[in-house]
Amino acid sequence: LAKTTQPISMDSYEGQEVNITCSHNNIATNDYITWYQQFPSQGPRFIIQGYKTKVTNEVASLFIPADRKSSTLSLPRVSLSDTAVYYCLVGDRPKAAGNKLTFGGGTRVLVKP
Amino acid sequence: DSGVTQTPKHLITATGQRVTLRCSPRSGDLSVYWYQQSLDQGLQFLIQYYNGEERAKGNILERFSAQQFPDLHSELNLSSLELGDSALYFCASSPGTSNTIYFGEGSWLTVV
Numbered sequence: 001l002a003k004t005t006q007p008i009s010m011d012s013y014e015g016q017e018v019n020i021t022c023s024h025n026n027i028a029t030n031d032y033i034t035w036y037q038q039f040p041s042q043g044p045r046f047i048i049q050g051y052k053t054k055v056t057n058e059v060a061s062l063f064i065p066a067d068r069k070s071s072t073l074s075l076p077r078v079s080l081s082d083t084a085v086y087y088c089l090v091g092d093r094p095k096a097a098g099n100k101l102t103f104g105g106g107t108r109v110l111v112k113p
Numbered sequence: 114d115s116g117v118t119q120t121p122k123h124l125i126t127a128t129g130q131r132v133t134l135r136c137s138p139r140s141g142d143l144s145v146y147w148y149q150q151s152l153d154q155g156l157q158f159l160i161q162y163y164n165g166e167e168r169a170k171g172n173i174l175e176r177f178s179a180q181q182f183p184d185l186h187s188e189l190n191l192s193s194l195e196l197g198d199s200a201l202y203f204c205a206s207s208p209g210t211s212n213t214i215y216f217g218e219g220s221w222l223t224v225v
Contacts, residue, residue: 034213043115043203043216044156087156100169101146101205101214103156 004088009108018075020107022088025069030092033064033071038085038106047086048073075109083111116140117217119204125223131192134220138185138206144168145187146214147179148203156203162187163209194224 005023012018024033032051036044048055050062050071061074075082085106116139126132138145147159158171162181173179176194181187191198201221205214 038156041201041219041221043117043205043219045115046213046215049213100158100161100171102158102171103148105155 004090004104006086006088006104006107008105009110011110011112012078013112014079015077018078018082018109018111020073020075020086020088020109021070022073022090023070024088024090027068027090028092031068031090032092033062033068034089034091035060035062035073036087036089036103038087044087044103078109078111080111080113082109084109115215115217117204117206117215119202119217119220121220122218123221123223125225126194128194128196128224130194130224131190132194132222134189134191134202134204134222136187136189136204136206136217138187138204139215141208142206142215143185143209144207144214145181145185146205146207147173147187147189148205148216149200150203150219151197151200154200159189191222196224198222199224 034049035047038044048060048062055062063072085108087103087106118137120135143164146161149157159173160179161169165181176192179189201219203219205216207214
C-alpha cells in the first residue's frame with residue numbers, strides 16, 4: 001500500500017467545516033483512497049472512497065486533485081459527535097489476493113462547543 | 114451495526130494463559146482481517162484470510178495464530194499471554210474484491 005501522511009491532530013468548533021488532508025505521493029495507478037472514522041473503543045467505520053476528482057455522500061466529501069498525490073476529506077458543519085480519529089488508506093482493490101490493509105496513525109479531530 | 118460479530122466482548126485472563134477470539138464476518142464476505150489496537154495506539158494489522166486461506170501476514174507474533182473455517186468464521190488464538198498483549202482486538206471483513214472493510218466492535222483482552 002502507498003504510504004500516507006496525515007496531521008496528527010486538529011481542533012475545530014461545532015458548525016465549522018473540517019478539512020483533513022492526506023499525502024500519498026507514491027500512489028499507484030490502480031490505487032483507491034478510502035477514509036475511515038474511529039470512535040474510542042469502537043471499530044473503524046467506512047466513510048468514503050474515491051479514485052479521482054470529487055466524491056460526496058451524506059457524511060462527507062472527498063476531493064482528489066488531478067495528480068492524486070493527496071486527498072482531502074471534508075466534514076461539513078461538524079458536531080461534537082464528530083470527535084474521532086480519521087484514517088486515510090490508499091491501496092488497490094484486492095482481487096482475492098492478500099492485502100495488508102495497513103492503517104497509519106490517523107488524525108485525531110476534536111470538536112469543541 | 115457492521116454485521117461483523119466478535120466474541121467475547123471482554124476477557125480477563127492471567128499471564129501465560131491461552132485465549133481464543135472468535136469472529137463471524139458479514140454474510141457473504143470471504144475475507145477476514147485481524148487487527149490489534151493497544152491503548153492510545155494505532156491499528157496494527159495482524160493477518161488476513163480469504164475463503165479459508167491465509168493471504169497476508171502483518172506483525173503477528175509467533176505466539177498468535179489464526180484460522181478461517183469452511184463456514185468463513187475465523188478464530189484468533191493467543192497463547193503464552195503477556196501483560197503487553199492487553200489490547201482491543203478487531204476483526205474486519207470484506208467481500209474480497211474491495212478494500213472497503215467492515216469492522217466488528219472488538220474484543221477487549223486484559224492480561225493480568
